[in-house]
Amino acid sequence: MNHPKLLILLSVLLLTTFAVQGQQILIRAGRLIDTNQKTVKKNVDILVEGNRIIKVGKNLESASASIIDLSNKTVLPGLIDGHTHICLTPDYSSNPPVLYKTNTYRTMEAFKAAKQILMSGFTTIRDVDNEGADMADIAVRDAINKGMFFGPRIFVSGWAISITGGHMNLTGLRPFIDKKVEQLAIIADNPNDMVAAIRDQRKSGVDFIKIYATGTLRHINRETMESLSQLSIEEVEVMVNEARRWGMDVAAHAYGGSGAYNAVKGGVHSLEHGLFLDDKILALMVKNGTFWCPTMTVYLPDEGASKADIRFHNRIVAEHKKSFRRAMKKGVKIVFGTDIGSMPHGEGWREMERMVNYGMLPMDVIYSATVMGAKLLRKTDELGQIKEGYFADIIAVDGNPDENIKAFRSIDFVMVNGNIAKND
């Protein structure tokens, strides 16, 4: 091992500390964001014991606690990304990993991704489809939960469910070959197979179910911008009911049109992407309390794209922005999500800045990436706030992120589950 590598390893060892049961850590916060009240408090202390916050208040003392001085920082709860893909890297579209990478290698990539996401301030993620990576997402989640590695809290969906010819069904292969290779999702074309797929995923240990209610970009009609509807209301209902029986929620990939409407009408817990959400769908989402994870940055045109593709993506981006503004006005439950994995891991701040650019207040972006994320995950009593009894998931940044969202480009301190993962 050469010296630079040794130095990096040593610095990692020194900076990361596993929480010890009964051991206390006292954090002195210069500014503390109350994510639920959307207010900032000055000079507040946070006492952590094991993996929980046990006290929040002024001038706390503890004889045995080690002190962390964040008196010149803004402290807030660890962020929640409602839409990630740790089993993907941005190079996925040219070579589907299900065909070109071993699942062992993809598990290692997923572990690396989880780590990058954590270091960028996200202490909880909802990983929405592993795209055929066997059970890599479950393995990484379990290894982190067992304390083998530092990582974010991960809620996983395992394999998603789609239809023949739809999103996540490989294209261009000779039919003979196509039938013989693993697809990027479970392909189910009738209610019986859909129910079986959910039971199968549950047995493997997933936390929730991901379905594809519309097709992907290649299915969008470039004249009308209509997306392919993949499921009827009845099919969505069948899956939502089966998932519910096991205590699981359903997240639906949906761009717009009748596919998105059917998903909301069929009772899904969240809509993912929603590029083209009209007033009718948004009104139904408000009525049903459906969450929306917009993931807007990922639809920007790729570098080096053809002129036609750039035009196509620019139209999508413009429509997406309109959907976002309409949803804000209507009071849809907008939950922060990036679709990271389709873009580089660790760059969640890009989506935060986009939301502000589109008219959301920085404090509301913070709310959507903390309190709203906790609501989505049904963990409002444990996640998304710095409060007594909550998980000790705490981050700190320079400046005032509640006024300038760019503060999230650089994260100075990360504590997850009481473990100090980063302390610059």
Ligand SMILES: [Zn+2]
């Ligand atoms: Zn996605």
